[in-house]
Amino acid sequence: MIELFERADPASHVEVDRSSLRAKVDDKVGVAAPLIAGSSRRRPLWLIVAVSFVLVTALFVPVYFRQERQNFFQQPIGGIRGPGIEQVVELTIGGVKSMAVDGDTIWVLESLGPTLNRIDAGTGVNLRSYQLDRYVEGVVAGGGYVWLVSYDNGGEVLRFDPDRGAVDLVVGLDGLPGSAPIWFAGSLWMSNDQSQLVRIRSDGELVSTEPGSLKGEGLGYLWVNDPATDRIESVAEDGSRGEIVIQTDGTVTPVGSGIRQVIEAGGYLWLMDDDFPNGTAVTRFDPATGELEPLTLGPGLHGMIGFNGALWVILHYDHMLVRVDPESGEVTRYPLPGKPGQMVVADSSLWDVLFHPQALIRLDPDDGLLEAGEVVVETGADSGHRLLCTAPGAGRLSDIPTILLEPFDWIDYGSWSVIQAQLNDQGLTVCANGFVGVDATPAERASSLQRALVNSGIRGPFVLVSNGDGVHATRLFAQNRDDIEGVVLVDPMPVGFGSAFADLLPDEFGSGHPPWLDLPQDIADALQGFYDVPLVVIGQTPEAVFFSPMFRESVGDDKAKKVSDLWQDGLDFYARLSTNSRTVSAEGGGMEVIYWEHPEIIVEQVLELVR
């Protein structure tokens, strides 16, 4: 077998044309040696260090994440697995607070409870969950242990023994945790809220405490912010500081807010703006020249990691995974089908947390993950507006409608990415509309979409597809237009459903649907229908959700029936908006998640309309 493989080598007997290759090399490099080569500032030792996949966590997840609504039923999400998304690990109990990798194990801290999960990166199987006796905020692996960081008792570090499945040591931190922990040079390092850098050996001995706020690891050093000078400086394995100093005040961060995270990727050091979500840039530090070069990627920078020699960045609001070529700075954007969070590298793959839907996904961006390309239209005056248009490659069809996707407001436009890629593959141009980081009313969503289409020169005909409360913007956009060739409404939310839901279930599920996302009843009443435009209403069977054991146990049968009736009335209402409509039941689907569970249903219905 192996011998066969070796025989199949297509290059084993090929000789290169040396002179031709050398001519190309000379053409690329010119004749003079680059100045950098003779620089006295070179530090070749740094590049001897193999590219390490730094696991700097986005530890102290902003309060924002904690306040996002909890799901009251389990979301099936098998539909998001596909090209570029190799594996989907569904997280059944809340989202992820922090992750760490130890060999082929991914240690996952849940966000809703003090539970540590041991996930096998090779299979994606959750091997075991450990209940902890206190809430912990961060996790890192090192020295044969898993280290957990807690706010309890004024700040503690817990040593968890994986073999025993229990915490066997607790170390005081002299202050509340102030950074993600990092395992480096045989010790645990982290900083506390007093901006003190603390070093703890694997036996629990607190080795040192000195000023400094830990920012990350890279190029064989730790990197700390010195609160006295506001500079980033190196910490070597022996604890010596300041061999390299990076001036940060005002010159590195366009927002002038300091540095949140430092990692190594592609032989460079990368510094991320602080101030989530307003920071917009990462800055490249070249160890050979000392040069700093900021690269603006957009708001919502959440975290970064080095993988396969490139820098990978998460844009939380945009649902984007961003690849940055370390040498050229070339940026490639990949929308993800959910709200992304922390990344880790395990089993030679890139893994990312999705907050919605709650999942851990294994990514192979080189295997067909949708690329945003260059066509992201930002409508000048409309802060936070995005229109992500992707065109098909070979096989593009002509004289067919462009598909416009309107998402559920708080999931937003990246969540269509799986469907968008599938429609591209069928020869269709597809645009996903959305706002990131700001609230927008249905009217604002519709008008921004119109402006962005005009600005980008994209004309009808269109097929409109909306999900959840996106139906309101879709109806507004369709008013008085004669270039709509079809409409697909996925789980359309009834007008007034949010407030009715909140009135009915005031205690169980918080304040319900924010009023600005709904359509005022008087405006809704004045809207035209779709006349005879083909209309497909795809909905879950309300009973599947509201009569589920979990929902009924929470609210009781009477309220469950009322909510179910309310939803069913909405489906019937929307189906009557066209004289040429049909309904499709997404069996097994649920409110808000059809495009995560059964994207093929939506794709099939859109294709039927365009054909």
Place this chain on the structure above:
Amino acid sequence: MSKASPDQDKFRRRFDALFSSHHQDVYRYCLRRLGSSEAEDAAAEVFAVAWRRLNQIPPEERAWLLGVAYRVVGNYYRSRRRRIRLSTRLQSAPAQVPAQVTDEPRLVLGALATLRASDQELLRLSLWDDLTRSEIAQVLGINENAVDQRLHRARSRLKASFEALTEESVQVQTKGASA
């Protein structure tokens, strides 16, 4: 005409030596992954990076160069995919392995195509590029133990895929003969 400084002469000589020692390996690495139409350009890019970073190249020159090649080839893949995304996807689909192909080397290549990209790369590095586990670890940025484990898995997966394709091929031939 300006005369090159001694430093520049020294630099140039070192680069020449690096090119002479490794151009064949780098070119073949690119050829195995990109085909003949792009291999030479990609190899030239690898050496262009080496030129810029000559004084930072560690003693393990070949592994370092192939590490750069690994990333350069990745850029080519991305660029290629942008041009012909649909056809690239079709190429990567397991169904592209024609069942009637019966010669073993092609079946092996078909089996390779069914594996994850990371598994494919490990097998190529180990069996075609003839890298040691230490060099593979350096190219991929993982530790040597991980190389051992993943290589073992990749070989097992290749074997399983090869056997499945072989069986499928035999069934097709049998049906063809009986028709």
